[in-house]
Amino acid sequence: MMASVDTAALLDWIHRFRDVVTEKRDWLTELDSAIGDADHGANMARGMDAVVAKLDAGAPATADELLKTVGMTLVSSVGGASGPLYGTLFLRMGMSAGPVTELDATALAASLRAGLDGIVARGKAEAGDKTMFDAMAPAVDALDAAIAGGADLVAATEAAAQAAAAGRDATLPLVARKGRASYLGERSAGHLDPGSASTTLLLETLAQATADSSR
Ligand code: ADP
Numbered sequence: 001m002m003a004s005v006d007t008a009a010l011l012d013w014i015h016r017f018r019d020v021v022t023e024k025r026d027w028l029t030e031l032d033s034a035i036g037d038a039d040h041g042a043n044m045a046r047g048m049d050a051v052v053a054k055l056d057a058g059a060p061a062t063a064d065e066l067l068k069t070v071g072m073t074l075v076s077s078v079g080g081a082s083g084p085l086y087g088t089l090f091l092r093m094g095m096s097a098g099p100v101t102e103l104d105a106t107a108l109a110a111s112l113r114a115g116l117d118g119i120v121a122r123g124k125a126e127a128g129d130k131t132m133f134d135a136m137a138p139a140v141d142a143l144d145a146a147i148a149g150g151a152d153l154v155a156a157t158e159a160a161a162q163a164a165a166a167g168r169d170a171t172l173p174l175v176a177r178k179g180r181a182s183y184l185g186e187r188s189a190g191h192l193d194p195g196s197a198s199t200t201l202l203l204e205t206l207a208q209a210t211a212d213s214s215r
């Protein structure tokens with residue numbers, strides 16, 4: 001039974017996310033070419049490459065500094081909506097985490113909740129607007145519910161990843177009300193939202209990193 005994620009596990013999470021957005025860059029770009037400007041895969045891969053380069057040059061020892069470094073690097077290296085949105089997510093996670101070297105389940109959930117609140121503060125998205133919110137919000141809710149129900153961190157982050165994937169899939173029929181895709185109006189329906197797809201990868205890699213560090 002695993003009780004917390006340490007900074008090594010957070011670092012592993014960041015590396016895994018970089019790897020998967022690189023591996024799935026073309027898919028993310030394809031999703032964005034249907035309802036946006038075909039740059040989401042490139043944006044995420046470039047941003048996470050910059051993050052990993054920065055962390056490889058010297059990773060901070062505490063969760064707050066590590067997460068804030070991720071956020072600031074994304075803001076400064078990614079143009080487009082996703083840079084500031086993902087940047088704010090990580091910056092707020094860091095502020096919530098504080099100068100610690102381990103986050104227990106409650107602290108991790110609070111940190112992700114703060115990140116979600118940051119996305120909303122910046123982008124004003126609501127449920128059903130067909131954005132990354134539609135994957136992130138159900139994931140954070142599922143994480144809270146799993147922890148309240150007594151699940152350990154591995155099971156709780158797995159539940160969050162599954163909720164994110166369900167939220168991503170539920171964006172398919174939606175008409176976009178935020179971001180570039182909203183310019184298409186009704187024609188945005190019938191396509192997955194790219195940001196909800198990358199956010200699901202973020203939650204899936206968190207579950208993987210958590211499971212791995214508990215072994
Ligand atoms: P851009 O739209 O500037 O080209 P990206 O293609 O990298 O940037 O990212 C697009 C994604 O950003 C969308 O799929 C959506 O999930 C997310 N997004 C856009 N606007 C908002 C917003 N206001 N709130 C939350 N997420 C948003």
Ligand code: MG
Pocket residue numbers: 032036037038039040080180
């Ligand atoms: Mg785009």
